[in-house]
Amino acid sequence: DTAVSQTPKYLVTQMGNDKSIKCEQNLGHDTMYWYKQDSKKFLKIMFSYNNKELIINETVPNRFSPKSPDKAHLNLHINSLELGDSAVYFCASSQPSRGQETQYFGPGTRLLVL
Amino acid sequence: QQPVQSPQAVILREGEDAVINCSSSKALYSVHWYRQKHGEAPVFLMILLKGGEQKGHEKISASFNEKKQQSSLYLTASQLSYSGTYFCGTESGSGNTGKLIFGQGTTLQVKP
Numbered sequence: 001d002t003a004v005s006q007t008p009k010y011l012v013t014q015m016g017n018d019k020s021i022k023c024e025q026n027l028g029h030d031t032m033y034w035y036k037q038d039s040k041k042f043l044k045i046m047f048s049y050n051n052k053e054l055i056i057n058e059t060v061p062n063r064f065s066p067k068s069p070d071k072a073h074l075n076l077h078i079n080s081l082e083l084g085d086s087a088v089y090f091c092a093s094s095q096p097s098r099g100q101e102t103q104y105f106g107p108g109t110r111l112l113v114l
Numbered sequence: 115q116q117p118v119q120s121p122q123a124v125i126l127r128e129g130e131d132a133v134i135n136c137s138s139s140k141a142l143y144s145v146h147w148y149r150q151k152h153g154e155a156p157v158f159l160m161i162l163l164k165g166g167e168q169k170g171h172e173k174i175s176a177s178f179n180e181k182k183q184q185s186s187l188y189l190t191a192s193q194l195s196y197s198g199t200y201f202c203g204t205e206s207g208s209g210n211t212g213k214l215i216f217g218q219g220t221t222l223q224v225k226p
Contacts, residue, residue: 031212033212040218041150041199041218041219042216042218042219043156043201043203043216043219044216045213045214045215048211048212048213050212055211055212056211056212056213090155090156094212096210096211096212101144101146101161101205101209101212102146102158102161103146103158103203103212103214104158105148105155105156105157106155107154107155108154108155
């Protein structure tokens, strides 16, 4: 059983387009995250939601908009895609209680903007 | 502030040991260690909490020096499967936010 899943796995698109990435977790966790990993492997947190409420919003262009319809899902919508948005986007989830903070990552979505 | 990992890269022969260090300038609540293989997602190894004990399983263990805001990951008798990039993720302050700041990664290559 897949714990954290993402779709699509690969996304190739033109500059200026709008695209969405979906994430689902079946671990029963309350918290979900979006990370961006660039070509130098730098892994940076973008957003975090706890039980559908936005709790972490890093310095991310407002072209990026997360949406959590329920605590098992966290989607990422990107408007007006730019070349610099090319990266691997990882979704993760965790349970925010002491000793349970392990974050489980999804397989990633490889976004290439041409 | 991003934690600093050292070394940036290490090459080992099977059976050799390695230590990867993670250092932060902030007071830490927790340190998380992950391994990522090429083209795959980061995989959790262990978490060390402020006030907690040194962790370990199989031949991989880690320590957390709260006074120095440093953590070290120990890989003993390395196996080919240990190859990958190791990341430490740190959470500052009182914790419970889940906000991990990751180091730049340490690439480990184990050769036969």
